[in-house]
Amino acid sequence: MPDNGRKADTVTLTIDGREVTVPKGTSLLHAAEGLGVEVPHYCYHPGLSAPAQCRICLVEVEGAPKLQPSCVTMAEDGQVVHTESPSAVRMRKGVLEFYLVNHPLDCPICDMSGECMLQDYVFEEGREKGRSREPKRVFGRDDFGGDVLFYGDRCVMCTRCVRFMDEVARDPRLTVVERGSRAVIDTFFEHGLEGASYAGNIVDICPVGALVSKDFLHKARAWDLDHTESICPGCSQGCNIELHTRDNLVQRLKPRENQEVNGHWMCDYGRANYEWMNHPGRLEEPEVGRGNDRRPADWQEALASLFQRLSDAGGAGVRIVGSPLASNEALAGLAALGGEVGSIEACVFRSPRAPDEDPLPGFPTLVRRRDLAPNVDGAGILGFERVGGDDAAGGLREVAGHDGIILVLGDELRDQSEDFGAAASLFVYLGTADSPAARNADFVLPVTTFAEEEGSFVNVLGRVQRFRQGLQAPGYARPAWLVLGALVGALRGDGTPASAADAFERMAEAHAAFAGLTWEAIGTSGTRLEAAHA
Ligand code: SF4
Ligand code: SF4
Incomplete structure (x- = not known):
């Protein structure tokens, strides 16, 4: 291996014309992120396995016969990567168009509006007009139990929710049923997510508005909320959280990443424990x-x-x-x-x-x-x-x-x-x-x-x-x-x-x-x- 003064455990590559050195084993998606380049992605989440199934993070790697999924392609020395080449952009546009074939035009009433990865990506580089003339597939709404509602028509089938329950909660209560355009997320048992301790996290990681919180349903628009770094007061674990507030009231709690304490997650008990912060029966003067x-x-x-x-x-x-x-x-x-x-x-x-x-x-x-x-x-x-x-x-x-x-x-x-x-x-x-x-x-x-x-x-x-x-x-x-x-x-x-x-x-x-x-x-x-x- 040539010794050019670089540490052996790093690799240097070029992304969109800019050189970057990253630790070996870094995915192209993360290497690009380090340069401030966001490669669109749905199925990839840093706290879960990477199945490379959503096909929207494809990038062009010089010398490779076809576009590569950047979430599972590791950075290599001397690689030249293009995230904005005509073929990468054309592919993403095409993939996005397929995602919209069955997606309802729900944004005005969807709780995820304003923080939805489908909305963002389509706004950034989707087609201006849809070409599909077929009637949209309709699944409707399903109560998954606990605090979770499922809007099947909005789902992009990234399986983040299934993998969270399987890999992180180790409580596999969700799965994909049916095939092709009929494929849909469902629960195994009638009681669904009832009694699960960490299921609220699937609402956080769902990249679209398919999984929403009953407690937060139609309570506030995402762009009206102020976010404050805080610590969950629910127990002595001290999960790092954000208070999402509007009108001087806490509207919801969301986990804040800290790998030393709570990773990307928080428990449902802590998540629900906020109404007392808005309690009106307060002492107000000495x-x-x-x-x-x-x-x-x-x-x-x-x-x-x-x-x-x-x-x-x-x-x-x-x-x-x-x-x-x-x-x-x-x-x-x-x-x-x-x-x-x-x-x-x-x-x-x-x-x-x-x-x-x-x-x-x-x-x-x-x-x-x-x-x-x-x-x-x-x-x-x-x-x-x-x-x-x-x-x-x-x-x-x-x-x-x-x-x-x-x-x-x-x-x-x-x-x-x-x-x-x-x-x-x-x-x-x-x-x-x-x-x-x-x-x-x-x-x-x-x-x-x-x-x-x-x-x-x-x-x-x-x-x-x-x-x-x-x-x-x-x-x-x-x-x-x-x-x-x-x-x-x-x-x-x-x-x-x-x-x-x-x-x-x-x-x-x-x-x-x-x-x-x-x-x-x-x-x-x-x-x-x-x-x-x-
Ligand atoms: S419900 Fe959300 S997280 Fe689950 S597969 Fe659908 S889009 Fe992904
Ligand atoms: S989120 Fe749950 S585990 Fe974390 S501090 Fe709050 S109550 Fe404790």
Whole structure:
């Protein structure tokens, strides 16, 4: 093999007149992608096998007797590839025309409109007018069970859905029945996808509007949705997701690729767990005073008054209740506040648990975990101790009758009696919703949910991951890291953190597990805590 200074595990080829060097074993489709050249494709998906059956990714390779499917043709040294040659373009136009022979003109009412690969490719290089004069084949709509509806007339028979259920979910419930133009996707059993744990992913990977979500059906147009990088709050796996929002409401959750955590996928439990983010019953302004003396206050008055009470309380015993739904920055602020005003006697959190874990067999890194909250590991690292049962009830007895200072973050008091905190000398409650037990609080401070703020969680794999703000907070609710940071800053005399990044840096200075990490270094896909210290 000639040694021209290049590493032996790479190959150099030319695509559309531009030279590119890629690792051996890279497909032409991926090599082209690296140059910013998109080769149309339907059946190929990076998380599945490549059957090369849709025939739309054909490209011209000089010296090859006919056009080659770029998804399964590997890049070779010296290859010269043309994705836009007359023969490649003519072939794609022809293939697209065949796809449209039976495809209905459904775009105005199709949920996939705006993110459909058939619509995009036809718009880019399809024929302006169809030539087919035959009546279109009609399959109609079928309920596949679970959250999935099937519109057979829109299907391009790429078999991504069949392969996902077979190769990734290892739960082969879909197949192709019939042949030729009558071929259609169907379920094996009457119950279809009912009870499957990961079937929602086939809606994501269907390149057209053949598989759609019942929950999202006709709810919003794709081009009206804002996409926000976030982390699924459903369990401690911490799948990377996007919040798709419109009118300040979460309309759906979609997985975001992270090969270290969830690949391209997410579970159906997490996908369906978003309505609470739109919940209207929220605390919207600070309130001061107990029981019948409670009255609304603005933030300035509430924080000034609370600062005074905290300063006066110096040395008292402090009991803290945190939440595994709260960010690291908020939990670190809560613990820091407790440490500033007295001696911490208890620092606890509760988390609901599922009976079993639920792994995705074809991508075993992804497991729907027993802990049904995103920051159980972060809470543990920051010094919070788990209490209560698997249903996240009980376990707060030690805090309930405390006669010193009680600090509560999160809506953790929903099952507590009305006596909770009645004996406390100072009771501070930061939550998103009120509860009867919180009526004893001296200060009720409205805070944002993770969807309304920036912050970070630590998942079960020891990975610290950031989420961004997708919704505007209701009323005067503020991020807990900001409220707690302001109080700690006032007590210490070092000011209020200016941002979530600032709050993270203060936390990293105080907690060795986060030492040396920066907000930028965590980036959009997170980093393992232990890697930061390797
Ligand atoms: S339903 Fe969608 S994913 Fe399944 S074969 Fe048809 S086009 Fe492909
Ligand atoms: S596995 Fe957990 S984190 Fe991932 S989508 Fe499901 S509930 Fe959400």
